[in-house]
Amino acid sequence: MFLASVLLLLFAAGPASAALPVQHWTRPDGVRVWLIESPVLPMVDVQVDFDAGGRRDPPGQGGLAYVTAHLTGKGVRASGDRRALDENELSEAWADLGASFGASAGSDRFSFTLRSLTDADLLSRVVTLAARQIGEPAFPADVWQRERERLAASLRESRTRPGTLAEEAFGQAVYRDHPYANDMTEASLARIDVADMRRHHAILQPCRARVSIVGAVSRAQADALAASLLARLPAGTCAPLPPVAEVQALAAPAERRLPFASAQAHVLMGQPGYKRDDPDYFALLVGNYILGGGGFVSRLTTEVREKRGLSYSVYSYFSPGLHAGAFTVGLQTRPEQAEQAIAVARDVVKRFVAEGPTAEELQAAKDFLIGGYALRIDSNRKLLDNLAQIAWYGLPLDYLQTWPGEVQKVTLADIRAAFARKLQPDRMVTVVVGGGPAAAR
Template sequence: MFVRAMLSIVLLLVSVASIAGPKIQHWTLGNGARVYFVPAKELPMLQIRVTFDAGSSRDPAGRAGLARLTGAMLNEGAGDLSANDIALRLESLGAELGAGVDRDMAAINLRSLSDSELLDPALDLFAKILAAPSFPAASLERHRAQALVALQKEAQSPGAVAEKTFYRELYGDHLYAHNPLGAEGSIKDITRDDLLQFHRRYFVGANAWIVIVGDASKRQARKIAERIVGKLPAGEPAAPLPAVNPLYAKKSKQIDFPATQTHIIMGQPGLRRGDPDYFPLYVGNYILGGGGLISRLSVEVREKKGYSYSVYSYFYPLRQAGPMIAGLQTKNTQRDDALKLVNKVISDFVAQGPTQAELEAAKKHITGSFPLRLDSNGKIAENLAVIGFYGLPLTYLDEFIPNVEAVTVEQIRKAFRQRVHPDNMLTVTVGGGR
């Protein structure tokens, strides 16, 4: 009996430890770069992620796509190193480099073994790429051609057309409106000087966040952070983005497209990162359309009516109000019926909220899958980058499950009534005639 009791206690402690967030250490460098560090000694690896407030919302007028091109070309040359030199050095060190740009941020990642003989030269190379990219003219032409081909492919995809149109119609003159990939005219106009100026303005200490996760002590992490971004000029943080205007009336946009199915995206401005209603909206949306086959939208639209194989909804929080989106793909002949039903499901949910049984099931699924969001150094680094970039509390991951479990039916009902307005939705449809 005693052994069984002790085993139960041990299993409980293991369970609690498995869902606790990583212990985040934080400091700021002299040039303003903010550092977030989590030690993880289990594997001899380091995952490093540097983000800059240099997403597509920072593209200058007439230069849509500049942020993405800048990020894509960081490893095309640095100082006296060519793209081939960089690739060969990374390969010889067993290190991996990657970059990505969305509407808010540019992120550059380095994954390396922690052995100093491999790590030190990898860090030196990473620092050089961040501080002194050369943006060679020949590489710019190659990336320009690739971007133009990607734009042509998007124009042939009804789903991509629907998404681009949705953002353009929803955000209007706001910086979130344009496609991060850019537009044909702006891509053709971008010059090497544009890349250099963009890098000089935004890739600076005051505009940087660095995440280090892996096999290092805090003392080593401090040296690593200084080595990578400590010598970047301090510069200035990016200017605050303007607020997003809400929709005050229903809006629709139909685009004819030679296809037997219609792609539908509908929504409105939703919430920004750190919004006090985040958890009621997050949990509520899981019930509405974020929970896969068990969500209300899936049950009503897919299971009962067979209008669509997949129907979904989600909130996409950004620095300013990111979109609340619902979407599906359906036969042209069923478009109006499917739209009517989706609107009804959303309206009913806003009016009535979830049942207690739906809420308990959602909490169980969300909390049960939470450890999978932190089951690798790469995933931890991604989460830390979001925490740092958006100024979320360092306890965010520790408090995630308690915050989910604290959500009530009434909180969801109140948040959806205040924040989701079914009568003021933008609806974009892309497809053929009925």
């Protein structure tokens, strides 16, 4: 049995069939389901997403979505003939089933993920337990007190690292009064109690769920699986949630410099970027690979690292979401070189926005991205990640099949126009941590 388990895990990590068709339907209860049937392995992977991520945190309670998701794994309450389970009993129950289940919350989404074998009896028990954790979390007050202290200690420790301070300052400067800037802090944790978690959990109604399923299940089985997982959530009224304001563009450049006793200065530069549903997505994806997302073959690496030796690593990326996520350029350098590294990186971005890439750079980027596409969907877990993106952002059902073609269609003019629309190099935020008086001590 041990050898069989090892082989199963190896196969689970192996290739999945590429370009499998995506099925989508809406149940009578309003639950929306997306399915990729992948019968190669007797396994199923599920992700359930709700619009209850950090952007729904009330002002002053940054981290509420995160801790609500975290506490769903700390026990379930009694219901009907089923007794309550504390955190240890719940953990042991999952271990006995040999399945994995968890909850998480990002800036936009509140998510549950499940992985199990598809044996009928086993899967029935797995889904029953998952449904209890989704719909009947206990939110024990004593556990929250312990976890709040642990999280506060973790936050204090993280702020001894210059990288954390740079990321916090950068997020505040880019997003300002948008909920994306509503970070979890010791103060915000102190304002959260279990009643707040229960109110936040009430956002999770079946008709607001987007369920993504990949594995050896039929459409009928997937439909029943989605219904069972959400059966213990209250139906609710499904009134529309309040709209969340968009991230506002920067009107002027800004700089923030934080002294810190570190051997390296941590530098972040950027601005609000674009939303995931933007029609410029593929032009920006390909263009950023050339600018700073391609590692050692990117413009930023060539100019900052290879030609001048100012940094071991320099990069750029976009973080599109339901709102305009940040465009970020990041690097670390010796404090005395920080000004030169910043100037070079700014110039590279400015020239790229003005001129775009060369034909050779564009072709190399396309070759890499299209050639490596199979690695984006070579396991059920990766397929699920892509399927959940399709579900969350309302992407076309043939997105996985058309992705290489969309990359291939990108032209030099597309990239120049997209970057000109999205980036304003003269209005970016610059954050530098390290290199001030504290670094000299």
